[in-house]
Amino acid sequence: MSLRFATIASSSSGNCVYVGTENTNILIDAGLSGKKVEEGLSSLGLTGNDIDGIFVTHEHSDHVKGIGVLSRRYNIPIFATEGTWGNMPSSIGQIRPNLMKDIYAEEYCAFNDLTIKPFEIPHDAAQPVGYTVGVNNTKITIATDIGHISDTVLENVKGSSLVLLEANHDVEMLQYGGYPQSLKSRILSDFGHLSNVNAGRLLDTVIDSSVKYVFLGHLSKENNTPRLAYDTVSKILTDNGAVIGGDFNMWVAPPEGVKRKIELV
Ligand SMILES: [Zn+2]
Numbered sequence: 001m002s003l004r005f006a007t008i009a010s011s012s013s014g015n016c017v018y019v020g021t022e023n024t025n026i027l028i029d030a031g032l033s034g035k036k037v038e039e040g041l042s043s044l045g046l047t048g049n050d051i052d053g054i055f056v057t058h059e060h061s062d063h064v065k066g067i068g069v070l071s072r073r074y075n076i077p078i079f080a081t082e083g084t085w086g087n088m089p090s091s092i093g094q095i096r097p098n099l100m101k102d103i104y105a106e107e108y109c110a111f112n113d114l115t116i117k118p119f120e121i122p123h124d125a126a127q128p129v130g131y132t133v134g135v136n137n138t139k140i141t142i143a144t145d146i147g148h149i150s151d152t153v154l155e156n157v158k159g160s161s162l163v164l165l166e167a168n169h170d171v172e173m174l175q176y177g178g179y180p181q182s183l184k185s186r187i188l189s190d191f192g193h194l195s196n197v198n199a200g201r202l203l204d205t206v207i208d209s210s211v212k213y214v215f216l217g218h219l220s221k222e223n224n225t226p227r228l229a230y231d232t233v234s235k236i237l238t239d240n241g242a243v244i245g246g247d248f249n250m251w252v253a254p255p256e257g258v259k260r261k262i263e264l265v
């Protein structure tokens with residue numbers, strides 16, 4: 001059984017991740033238009049009819065924009081925490097009650113051949129979660145929208161074969177950039193977003209021989225560049241002895257479109 005992974009979109013403007021096996025296909029978030037999600041699926045050889053469930057991290061529109069339209073069009077069940085359900089933006093439209101499913105942080109959920117575990121993340125949403133998705137002893141972790149490095153996030157990233165981790169901003173670009181002060185403070189707070197330096201520190205703390213692939217994602221378009229995110233994180237890791245390209249591979253996930261498909265065996 002192999003575990004497959006691809007990002008369909010990853011940035012402050014929209015997030016959607018594909019994870020699957022030979023038998024099961026899920027999305028983590030669908031924060032872009034239904035059409036763009038369909039285009040991403042088509043480059044993976046899939047359609048909306050192949051998607052067995054959408055697992056939502058939290059109610060911000062860059063994570064849920066397309067869930068309503070996809071659920072209605074393809075009868076896809078949507079999984080979210082109670083707090084996320086209670087705070088969904090009305091713009092997603094109606095979701096049929098039988099397709100609204102609850103998930104619980106820290107509780108493993110057996111979903112066909114996948115084992116899915118939502119875990120708490122520190123972010124300014126009602127009840128946000130990251131996810132680990134596993135088959136046998138192999139797991140993928142999706143951890144974006146993280147205000148600070150929490151013990152829970154560290155524990156869940158540890159032992160992953162593949163990690164999609166937020167590297168949202170460069171602190172100086174944010175501080176000297178054009179965002180209003182209130183927004184800057186929100187992003188920099190303990191419940192905002194993870195900086196490049198903190199992404200590097202987090203990885204440095206947990207990276208071990210199990211990690212084969214690292215994707216840096218959810219980059220801010222205004223306060224980061226792919227090169228800066230990559231260079232900042234890789235410097236922290238290589239200064240501490242990691243060999244990128246040897247021990248593991250690392251890339252920046254593109255803001256939109258499927259560029260790389262990973263298959264973990
Ligand atoms: Zn968010």
Ligand SMILES: [Zn+2]
Binds near residue numbers: 012015060063145218
């Ligand atoms: Zn977000």
